[in-house]
Amino acid sequence: MKLNYVFLMVSFGLTLFGCVTTSHKTAPQPSAPINTAKNPISVTIYTGKQKPEKPYVVLGHESVSKYNIVGIKRQEANLKDSIRHLAAKRGGDAVIEITNHVDSVSYTVISYKNSTGETNKA
Numbered sequence: 001m002k003l004n005y006v007f008l009m010v011s012f013g014l015t016l017f018g019c020v021t022t023s024h025k026t027a028p029q030p031s032a033p034i035n036t037a038k039n040p041i042s043v044t045i046y047t048g049k050q051k052p053e054k055p056y057v058v059l060g061h062e063s064v065s066k067y068n069i070v071g072i073k074r075q076e077a078n079l080k081d082s083i084r085h086l087a088a089k090r091g092g093d094a095v096i097e098i099t100n101h102v103d104s105v106s107y108t109v110i111s112y113k114n115s116t117g118e119t120n121k122a
Helices: 002-018 076-089
Strands: 056-065 094-100 104-112
Touching (some): 056 076
8 A cells, every 4th residue: 555655646746747848048139218206296297388308219109098988078177187096107207298188198208318418226
């Protein structure tokens, strides 16, 4: 009986370890620089024709729906909060060129350049 138990355990072990796959390391692929997320509270919202006086780089364009998932219109404070969170997620320092549409708000996310010409890191 003890021999059957040993045979069963060896078979189980071989079955378990026989299914292990090996991984092959490949050379790292070049990728686009990843923007580190920033604190949403630190994102500045420039309204109207206001533009920052500091030099900046455009990170991209975003839009936020004026209505939530159930179709209820969002309050202005909630819209600004959403704008700040999305801009911070992209690594932005500020938001410019805010445009109101019928059902959404679009804007441009920017990041300030430092004295060496690079964008600010978090």
